Amino acid sequence: MAVPRLLLAAALVLLLLAVGALPRGADAQLSAGFYSASCPAVHGVVRQVVSQAVMNDSRSGAAILRLFYHDCFVNGCDASVLLDDTPATPGEKGAGANAGGSTFGFDLIDAIKTQVEAACPGTVSCADILALAARDSVNLLGGPSWAVPLGRRDATFPNATGAATDLPGPGSDLDRLVAAFAAKGLTSRDLAALSGAHTVGMARCLSFRARAYCDDNVSPAFAAQMRGACPASGGDDAAAPLDAATPSEFDNGYYRNLVAGAGLLHSDQELFNNGPLDALVRLYSANGAAFSSDFAASMVRLGNVGPLTGSAGEVRLDCRKVNSS
Numbered sequence: 192m193a194v195p196r197l198l199l200a201a202a203l204v205l206l207l208l209a210v211g212a213l214p215r216g217a218d219a220q221l222s223a224g225f226y227s228a229s230c231p232a233v234h235g236v237v238r239q240v241v242s243q244a245v246m247n248d249s250r251s252g253a254a255i256l257r258l259f260y261h262d263c264f265v266n267g268c269d270a271s272v273l274l275d276d277t278p279a280t281p282g283e284k285g286a287g288a289n290a291g292g293s294t295f296g297f298d299l300i301d302a303i304k305t306q307v308e309a310a311c312p313g314t315v316s317c318a319d320i321l322a323l324a325a326r327d328s329v330n331l332l333g334g335p336s337w338a339v340p341l342g343r344r345d346a347t348f349p350n351a352t353g354a355a356t357d358l359p360g361p362g363s364d365l366d367r368l369v370a371a372f373a374a375k376g377l378t379s380r381d382l383a384a385l386s387g388a389h390t391v392g393m394a395r396c397l398s399f400r401a402r403a404y405c406d407d408n409v410s411p412a413f414a415a416q417m418r419g420a421c422p423a424s425g426g427d428d429a430a431a432p433l434d435a436a437t438p439s440e441f442d443n444g445y446y447r448n449l450v451a452g453a454g455l456l457h458s459d460q461e462l463f464n465n466g467p468l469d470a471l472v473r474l475y476s477a478n479g480a481a482f483s484s485d486f487a488a489s490m491v492r493l494g495n496v497g498p499l500t501g502s503a504g505e506v507r508l509d510c511r512k513v514n515s516s
């Protein structure tokens with residue numbers, strides 16, 4: 192009698208271990224109160240530095256939000272995107288999706304990190320600072336707020352290959368977008384909600400030229416507007432707002448644009464192009480509260496993608512480089 196019971200118990204333990212090991216993204220063991228004893232000040236410090244930056248230039252909020260997405264999609268939310276190139280390890284900043292981008296996003300993270308280190312030396316990871324700063328950016332630009340699960344640790348190496356392959360480009364069709372999100376454990380509903388981040392910030396001509404001159408699922412007036420902002424050749428860096436009506440307001444204007452055939456990126460308009468996400472886009476375009484609550488929930492899910500926890504990785508002292516190097 193005792194032996195089978197023991198075997199059963201052992202089998203159960205093995206099963207629980209196996210199940211616990213499976214969902215890297217789904218149950219990441221993060222918690223909103225992670226710093227409540229070790230660094231309660233972190234919340235106020237991050238909020239204050241982001242607030243000053245966003246008041247000075249709303250674009251910095253957009254830059255931080257995008258950085259968080261680019262971090263989480265490459266080896267999980269581990270601040271790998273923040274690492275500068277070294278001779279031995281080319282970083283992620285040179286990858287197409289990050290290049291030519293917003294260096295002031297990196298500078299702002301440095302400014303926050305300096306303040307956080309002054310308050311709580313060696314305690315708060317760069318990955319958690321990025322997650323908090325992304326939430327505060329959204330909220331300070333007029334969007335929702337949410338409790339950010341914390342306890343991420345920082346990567347000790349970047350993944351330049353991952354940055355080149357795992358972030359879909361602006362020419363992507365819907366299948367590619369859905370697959371890229373599924374590869375990170377995110378659903379097409381997450382894709383629809385998180386793409387609403389394109390209610391703030393800018394894109395370069397390089398990113399929407401093909402849409403301006405070649406797409407046919409675009410309103411004629413908006414096509415003319417895009418061509419005015421982006422010559423058929425040259426002027427790659429000319430920038431246009433992703434949501435022209437309210438470029439620095441975190442609202443549901445992005446979805447109203449899509450319904451009107453006025454998405455700036457080809458990948459944006461793919462969400463509303465007689466496909467399976469049309470209904471969600473219509474819902475978000477008509478109901479800002481539904482968008483806000485889905486966006487907040489999806490940001491938490493994005494933040495749960497493959498973090499390092501426990502004693503994995505490290506708490507970097509300088510977000511641009513691994514410790515002791």
Ligand code: HEM
Binds near residue numbers: 256393
């Ligand atoms: C669904 C797939 C996505 C694609 C294909 C995509 C692509 C792009 C592209 C091409 C740009 C403009 C880059 C440039 O021309 O300089 C951009 C900007 C931006 N993206 Fe995305 N993106 C996607 C998803 C997301 C997500 C999930 C977020 C955040 C949750 C996000 C946040 C932003 C923000 C805030 C900007 C503006 C940045 C600035 O003004 O500096 N994007 N995106």
Ligand SMILES: *[C@@H]1O[C@H](CO)[C@@H](O)[C@H](O)[C@H]1NC(C)=O
Binds near residue numbers: 244247248
């Ligand atoms: C304010 O924004 C401008 C334009 O982005 C930038 O050049 C400047 O460094 C910012 N100043 C501060 C104090 O953040």
Ligand SMILES: *[C@@H]1O[C@H](CO)[C@@H](O)[C@H](O)[C@H]1NC(C)=O
Binds near residue numbers: 352353354356
């Ligand atoms: C880098 O990212 C790629 C694509 O996701 C992945 O296959 C590879 O294992 C990653 N490399 C490292 C060292 O983590």
